[in-house]
Amino acid sequence: MDFVTPLLAIGGRADAEDGAALRAAGVDTLLSLAPLARPRDVGVQLSVAVADRVALPDAAIREVVDFLAQRTAAGHRVLMHCEMGISRSPALAACFLHECAGLTLDEAFARVGSARAIAAPDVALLASIRRYYAARLATDRAADRDSDPPFAVQFADLAGNENPFGPSPQAVQAITQALAGLHRYPDLGADALREALAQRLDLPASHIVIGNGACELIDLTLRRCAAGGGEVLIPDPAFPAYRSAARRAGAHVIPVPLTGADYRVEAFLERLTPATRLVVVASPHNPTGTLMSPSDWARLRDALPEGAWLLLDEAYRDYAGAQELIDACADVRRGARVIVLRSLSKVEGLAGLRVGYGFAPAVMAQELAALCPQYHVGTLAQVAAVAALADERHRADSVAANAREREALMAGLARLGVDFIPSAANFVLLRGPRDALARLAARAVAVKCMARYGLPGHIRVSVGLPPENARFLAALGELIREDHECREAIPA
Known part of the structure; x- marks a missing residue:
């Protein structure tokens, strides 16, 4: 098996049946794309019927990514396997990296290939993945701009200046x-x-x-x-x-x-x-x-x-x-x-x-x-x-993704009219609305209070994954609107 993230490995049937290897790698969850009875060493298994060399059904992509996101977010280590670990599991691992690690599809396919050299997803699978995300992007753009952002997360911890992609x-x-x-x-x-x-x-x-x-x-x-x-x-x-x-x-x-x-x-x-x-x-x-x-x-x-x-x-x-x-x-x-x-x-x-x-x-x-x-x-x-x-692949991907998301984050702050300092790092310092720390926390977003730094009224937000940054900007926009409505309600 080969790890494409610290919590997600891809492999073949032989990897899934090797109990000693699963124990040594700390794998407690299987996502099976080929028929397999649950091994004794695995606590949770999801089996999804996915055929090779044909288009992936939209429902299968959604089920696989949601399961991987749920298990890895809870700290579980997952092995996703198909028969040989060459086509189906690498293709769907790229879907997970695209949605949950913020990589473009091309970056996601490259990351999978660098982790598992034998990976060679069938062209029909790759084409269906691109069609799926192109259609989803078009739907998201047409949706109400005040609705939850695509690929929403439950909690965004943007306080620690950590690498949101995890370790190599x-x-x-x-x-x-x-x-x-x-x-x-x-x-x-x-x-x-x-x-x-x-x-x-x-x-x-x-x-x-x-x-x-x-x-x-x-x-x-x-x-x-x-x-x-x-x-x-x-x-x-x-x-x-x-x-x-x-x-x-x-x-x-x-x-x-x-x-x-x-x-x-x-x-x-x-x-x-x-x-x-x-x-x-x-x-x-x-x-x-x-x-x-x-x-x-x-x-x-x-x-x-x-x-x-x-x-x-x-x-x-x-x-x-x-x-x-x-x-x-x-x-x-x-x-x-x-x-x-x-x-x-x-x-x-x-x-x-x-x-x-x-x-x-x-x-x-x-x-x-x-x-x-x-x-x-x-x-x-x-x-x-x-x-x-x-x-070097993990380093390059992390730096490139941070640069891309930092620019998007600062562009979002500019649209909101927020006073911030353009940054060359993986965080942005900004002047926050009143009680920003507590009000953002109530919306499941953690940022850093700058009072200890001698900057009362300021917060520092780390550059996170795309859904985390989107959640932060949406929550910050709500705070700004609330404050504006409160000022308008005060009699002159």
Whole structure:
């Protein structure tokens, strides 16, 4: 069997009858497109009569996708099988990816093919799938615009800046294969992961440090650079973890206000003193989603006082696409006092495993690593991270889908007349209606309150799957209309 998402595998009859393989993969649900008695190891099975080499009935597509959506949303791992796993199950897996992962049909077929090389859905099946979704799109466009959006979801969690497509199937497979070795301690130096990152970054592995999430590396950097009263320049507003880590280290925080949503390098330069020990920059910035230009970065880097370091948080770098980005790798290669942090929680989708990494001149990287507790990054996190970094298809699909949906989300906000900041990341900061957090939650939409960031009255919405974004925009539109009607009802 081959996983096309972390919770959906496709295969043939032999895969469905292999109880040991089902148990090892954690599969508890079968969707059978070929006759098969329910195996003892499977708790739930749905059998759907689907013939090969003929058009798929609309009702069969609907039944299969609805079943897969229901089971995977509840966290169950499903194997969908036909006789050989070549035609019918790959075709219907693409339908699921199209509706529930937001991929175009062509992207969905490519994803299935990359996961299962032998997949070759019959042309009649493919043609019927395209006709089905073309007809459905036409129906949706003709429907009342105030009705529920197509492919509606029950709850949209858009608060955490997570990858809504989940982790790489290769990462999930690597975890499964590593389970039998959990009685052994993890690799203390995370050598395989550091080597994989060294190749990707074109840096020696000695320049790389692995953390239990990027937040641990923020803590270590503050302890190393600014403990006991050193000054730390932190953008305002910014990710609260910087201030928290500075307080724990006993550092003195110097806020650097952003100009609107943008970095103004002069504001940093004006605040540099001989007591400065660390300057924090995030690009794309959280919560604004904006970038610092490479030229401003160079000015700030070159102006650092003796003994000070420049910390660049690039957790969201992958989402910035073709925009002009800071080349911090070049700075590190030439020994500049630069520490760069990145995360595997975002594009790689490993937020639940807590894997982050940093790179810096070798001496600094070694000093940060020496501050780490022993065995602070577990075996499953390490093997999943190595596999995720190798999965270029998942990375490319995630970045492309985020760019597409981010533009659609911002276009929807513009239509609603909402004040928002154009973003280069996988979230958008906007000014929310009154009591937006609670009123959106009442409509089954979760977003992030920005009061803790020093932005009362603002919310941050993550870029989700198409139905999640549609649900958010519909709910936000309802709030705006309610507020407008309330204002009109108040006597002048």
